[in-house]
Amino acid sequence: MKDSYGREINYLRISVTDRCNLRCRYCMPLEKTEGTGPVLSFEELLTVVRAVLPMGITRFKITGGEPLVRQGTVDFLSELKRIPGVERVTLTTNGLLLHRDLEKLRSIGIDGINISLDTLNEQQYRRLTGIPEGKGGVSAVLDAVRASVSFGISTRLNAVLLEETKDQILKLASLAEDLPLSVRLIELMPLGPAAFERSFSPKKALALLREQYPDLSPVSREAIFEEGRRKSPYGNGPAEYYASESLKGFIGMIRAVEEPFCESCNRLRLTSGGQLKACLCYDIGIDLLPILRSGKAEGVLEKEIREAFRSAIWKKPWENCFQRADDVTEKRTMNEIGG
Numbered sequence: 001m002k003d004s005y006g007r008e009i010n011y012l013r014i015s016v017t018d019r020c021n022l023r024c025r026y027c028m029p030l031e032k033t034e035g036t037g038p039v040l041s042f043e044e045l046l047t048v049v050r051a052v053l054p055m056g057i058t059r060f061k062i063t064g065g066e067p068l069v070r071q072g073t074v075d076f077l078s079e080l081k082r083i084p085g086v087e088r089v090t091l092t093t094n095g096l097l098l099h100r101d102l103e104k105l106r107s108i109g110i111d112g113i114n115i116s117l118d119t120l121n122e123q124q125y126r127r128l129t130g131i132p133e134g135k136g137g138v139s140a141v142l143d144a145v146r147a148s149v150s151f152g153i154s155t156r157l158n159a160v161l162l163e164e165t166k167d168q169i170l171k172l173a174s175l176a177e178d179l180p181l182s183v184r185l186i187e188l189m190p191l192g193p194a195a196f197e198r199s200f201s202p203k204k205a206l207a208l209l210r211e212q213y214p215d216l217s218p219v220s221r222e223a224i225f226e227e228g229r230r231k232s233p234y235g236n237g238p239a240e241y242y243a244s245e246s247l248k249g250f251i252g253m254i255r256a257v258e259e260p261f262c263e264s265c266n267r268l269r270l271t272s273g274g275q276l277k278a279c280l281c282y283d284i285g286i287d288l289l290p291i292l293r294s295g296k297a298e299g300v301l302e303k304e305i306r307e308a309f310r311s312a313i314w315k316k317p318w319e320n321c322f323q324r325a326d327d328v329t330e331k332r333t334m335n336e337i338g339g
């Protein structure tokens with residue numbers, strides 16, 4: 001379905017929990033309570049997905065909080081993959097529990113896994129994520145990244161660009177020299193605790209990368225790649241990808257603030273509590289929970305869900321407001337929204 005600006009909305013990011021086994025400083029403050037509100041059941045989520053497929057929403061990202069801390073997430077992904085008409089199911093995770101679930105994720109044919117890792121420095125990782133010594137760290141995440149690639153799963157490494165991790169940009173990018181994966185640099189979005197962090201500009205990051213890889217150049221969405229490289233780095237999202245002869249994989253840039261990608265925005269978000277969000281920075285959306293728990297008969301329920309989606313799509317603003325901090329009305333943190 002098209003929104004009021006003619007953008008095709010075909011992608012839903014589903015948060016299955018606000019809980020997390022990390023406390024990344026820019027996402028989820030240490031003192032944050034988690035798991036206190038209502039949470040949509042997997043059955044309710046499947047009902048939503050079946051209802052919206054006929055509207056052309058056929059691509060789904062499962063996120064959180066940390067989706068793998070919720071029991072049953074992988075079975076839910078498996079169910080989702082089996083629904084006729086579902087085109088693409090991907091997962092975003094911090095990678096710490098991935099070793100446990102990777103085999104199954106491969107067997108259900110997951111279409112891609114994004115693994116978040118902002119630094120290769122163990123001490124810095126612990127400072128940024130709040131994880132105590134002995135609880136897994138950079139090496140555990142890197143093992144998950146390598147295992148995912150070796151299983152032939154389309155794998156992306158997501159790193160948020162922070163001033164304090166700018167020396168990590170080239171180190172993270174170098175992972176794509178040996179592995180056919182996309183290393184994606186994400187501009188910090190000033191939501192919740194992130195508003196107090198110092199971001200690093202994607203433009204500056206790109207300049208650093210060009211010094212290291214002088215032939216770095218944008219990849220067209222239609223490009224065909226040499227054998228041995230992934231067919232295309234593009235997925236559901238707004239990343240722009242770059243290639244270099246020195247890289248087996250790609251570098252991705254996600255710019256939400258400096259040069260927002262709103263013109264091509266194709267997404268809605270569903271929080272774990274059931275709020276359908278039209279845009280990340282505004283607290284505008286529709287609560288699906290009362291609809292899902294209204295006891296309406298099959299058929300009527302799906303119609304009401306579609307009505308709610310139509311209304312949310314219609315409310316989508318033209319662009320985000322991250323450049324105008326005072327306009328940001330979203331007060332929840334990223335782990336609550338589903339980043």
Ligand code: SAM
Binds near residue numbers: 093191338
């Ligand atoms: N726990 C999973 C993970 O870390 O991948 C999934 C949820 S997390 C909220 C999804 C993505 O959002 C992660 O890559 C994380 O780095 C990113 N993120 C969180 N807060 C952000 C912010 N303020 N700006 C930009 N990206 C953010």
Ligand code: SF4
Binds near residue numbers: 020094
């Ligand atoms: Fe947890 Fe992901 Fe947020 Fe880090 S970014 S606190 S791993 S939800």
